[in-house]
Amino acid sequence: MSDVARRAGVSPALASLALRHKPGPSPTSRKAVLQAADDLGYRVNTAASLLAKNRSHLIGVALDLSQSFHVEAVDHVYRVAEAAGYNVLLSAVTSSRPLDRATESLIEGSCEGILIVGMHSVPESLLGSPTRMPVAVLGHAEWTGSFDVVRTAGDLGVRSAVDHLVSLGHTRIAHVDGGDNSGAEERRRGYVEGMREHALGDLLHIQRGGNDEEDGLRAGRELLERAPATTAVICYNDSCAVGMIQAAEQAGLTVPEGMSIIGYDNSPVGRTSYLGLTTVAQDTRRLTEISVQRLIEGIENPARPHTETVLPPRLITRSTTGPARPGPAAITRGAADPRLP
Amino acid sequence: MSDVARRAGVSPALASLALRHKPGPSPTSRKAVLQAADDLGYRVNTAASLLAKNRSHLIGVALDLSQSFHVEAVDHVYRVAEAAGYNVLLSAVTSSRPLDRATESLIEGSCEGILIVGMHSVPESLLGSPTRMPVAVLGHAEWTGSFDVVRTAGDLGVRSAVDHLVSLGHTRIAHVDGGDNSGAEERRRGYVEGMREHALGDLLHIQRGGNDEEDGLRAGRELLERAPATTAVICYNDSCAVGMIQAAEQAGLTVPEGMSIIGYDNSPVGRTSYLGLTTVAQDTRRLTEISVQRLIEGIENPARPHTETVLPPRLITRSTTGPARPGPAAITRGAADPRLP
DNA sequence: AGGGAATGGGCAAGCGCGCGA
DNA sequence: ATCGCGCGCTTGCCCATTCCC
Known part of the structure; x- marks a missing residue:
């Protein structure tokens, strides 16, 4: 810094002020210092500065x-x-x-x-x-x-997801949870409370899930086996929901006709126009x-x-949720995907 | 540090050596210093250390x-x-x-x-x-x-993708490229060279893509409209490939029966058991x-x-590539997804 | 018994900058 | 606008002790 100061014809102390854009130096010397610093390719030594400033x-x-x-x-x-x-x-x-x-x-x-x-x-x-x-x-x-x-x-988020599904006529609403991942407990609680509030406490179904697609897929397969009458699932997060969707499709269920699915996080994966995942956004x-x-x-x-x-949180309604199916699950999926325009 | 030194009954300089596990201090004083530092909850000041050491x-x-x-x-x-x-x-x-x-x-x-x-x-x-x-x-x-x-x-990666597809009987192989994203030019070149090497220079088809699903979906739709005879596509990356798969499925093509698709990067999205994306791994x-x-x-x-x-690079063959279809494209997709066990 | 190496340890001069006088 | 101290640490250099030929 003293090199810079010398070149600018001022003292190091003044150069310090100028370099940090602090009041003190006159416009003239300020400019001179900045110019000199530029010429010399000078950069303040962060360590020294830190040591002095604390x-x-x-x-x-x-x-x-x-x-x-x-x-x-x-x-x-x-x-x-x-x-x-x-x-x-x-x-x-x-x-x-x-x-x-x-x-x-x-x-x-x-x-x-x-x-x-x-x-x-x-x-x-x-x-x-x-x-x-x-x-x-x-x-x-x-x-x-x-x-x-x-x-x-998180509990409110999941409760609003339950509300949404109930308003669409669903009653057999399951939850694929996040195990002991961050926030999972709260979301689980929101699910239970939401269901009870709608007098659906008897239909509670919590399936152990996780935070990635793999977990969602696994949980989805189990869920469909154990509770085949399920018409809607709220998942711990979006990745998990994507796995759940895959499980549903593999089982021959279209989404949302055969199965409504809600994620959590509004992550990029769910935002794509193809997926159009209904989700709870933070x-x-x-x-x-x-x-x-x-x-x-x-x-x-x-x-x-x-x-x-x-x-x-805020529920973002996209295209993986729809009215509850009246009869048994649809078991075919045609070429024309109804999710799409 | 001098507090630590005093407590350990040595000089600051020796304490410095001990704290940095440098040779010099005797085992006795070394231990004393470390103990003192621990007692006092002392941590070296990085800035000062940095300034002195440079x-x-x-x-x-x-x-x-x-x-x-x-x-x-x-x-x-x-x-x-x-x-x-x-x-x-x-x-x-x-x-x-x-x-x-x-x-x-x-x-x-x-x-x-x-x-x-x-x-x-x-x-x-x-x-x-x-x-x-x-x-x-x-x-x-x-x-x-x-x-x-x-x-x-990257060129070798895409060439091996072309080789793989050709060995499966494909000739109408398209490339959804990455525009001016990192490495896109090289992969494009690999595609062109690979095709020429197999005397498929006449069937070159490069579709402007991008690096995310949205890009892949858009490119896929365009590609299927402009070159409906295409039986295989090599994409700029995995996300792009996922978009391409969606475009194919929307058009009623099953993957890989109706359309083989290869990605690039071996990213988590393609690794899931559901997708099983064939891809070029770095x-x-x-x-x-x-x-x-x-x-x-x-x-x-x-x-x-x-x-x-x-x-x-290394080609990882999974389940989005298969033999070229003999006749016209399959246009239905049943409930039993052939990709799956 | 004396000289020299080997070893453990202390002293003080900065490192480059910021700030009060 | 300048002077000069000090932020907390490292390091080269020197001193003291011990041990061995």
Whole structure:
């Protein structure tokens, strides 16, 4: 930096101010410094700057890249964080890289706070003093009051799915659940409550599912065998629903005539015009905005109490749900797919 | 750190050595330091350490999280980098965040080299002195000799797809291409060469496609209208192929009886037991290993000449390809899906 | 018994920048 | 607009002790 300053004919201190667009330097010297920096291809040394400032303006994000919801969130995180003057550090959780390793590397990256996407637990090491660090969770974590949580009311989402199906005349509505995946318990509860509310408590059928197509396919096959009278299924998520659709088609059921199917997440896979999956959408954008906001508030005011924010989901009706079939299931599928124009 | 040193009864310098597991301290003082650090919940200040060492042992990775190939690569990157004593900095490229912004933030994160996944260009700012920085590209970049490239021979992949189809008796083989997406040109060339080699140059049909299902669906509809005699299609990638399959089924063609379809990438979407997509697989693992290796070599020996490494792809035959239909296309699809057991 | 290597440990000079005086 | 200190750590250099020829 002193090279830059010399070239611009000012002191290093002034150059520092100019380079950071801080008030102080006159327009003349400001321009001179910027020009000199450009000529010399100079870039500030982040480490030194960080050491001197003792602030990084960096927020860390731990996520599972294999989940489309997380990937979608990333884009919003960048937007919101950058608008608030923060940079973003990403760290992936994978099958071979547990959450605590991900957060560990974020801390090493000297971030000032951590956003955890979609995990249901928070590493204790983050919350215990003296290493305490602001944490926000975007997703379903048990809220203990020592971090912020921003999530969707999954139970409401599934209840609205039940409502929708009931309004179409369905009664034998099953649920392919998500086992112990993130948010699965809540959705299961929403299903049970929704069914009971419509006095369909006797027809409850929960089939163990999972979070991918394979799981949905397997669960679907089992479901159709055990409860062949089922006319509608609410699945843990969209991938799972796609598997369920495949199971139904394999069994000779058209969708939605023979079987109505609802997913959860409004993921890209369900959005294609071909599939047109009816699904429960989370407001990824708002969720992300709020969680990043909360995290930044927690960074800038460590005394601030932590909150849990629950947003309502929204049912998106597309073409995998339709009126309950009056008679027995259709068992043929013709060339003209009725889902399509 | 001096607190730790005091508590352990040694000097800060010795504590530094002990904390970094460097030779010097006796086993006794080493243990004392580690114990003291643990008691105090001490963590080294990365910024200060970095400033003093002037090395970060960090490699930056710029990628597009919406592409499954990139996501798959991440896992391997972590493995290889960590094995070589490097940490990883991730930076996403999205529709609103161009590559140069991603690499910019990696540089700010003080990484020592950058791995660019699947983009076909390298920001000039990375290569021009005096900011020059080691760069490796995992994917199809025009190799200029000023960075390393590790990629798959896409043309060979598509040629082997053509070979496979020809061996099944197909001649009217079309290609739904990837437009100007990464690697599309090479795959298109492989198609043309493969067809010519089998003296099928007259039957060339290239349909403008893209990289997602929507593109594949649209391209498929057009293709079936313009070249209804087509019996096999090689698609730019798996998502595109899924769209193509949907277009075929909508037109009343069963797969593979009425139409054989091949994808590219061996992505999760095609791997499900239901789809069983025949596809050209890249060796993601090897590609990643080599590219990270090359990058690290470039960091540790800046004088090293840059290389281009081209790996062969591998055709994975599953159930969306079959013998060419002898007569006209089948136009019905029954309940019993012949793809399935 | 004396000299030299080997070993464990301390001292202090920065690293490049930001900020208060 | 400048001066100069200090952020927390690393590292080269030097000192002290021990052990061995």
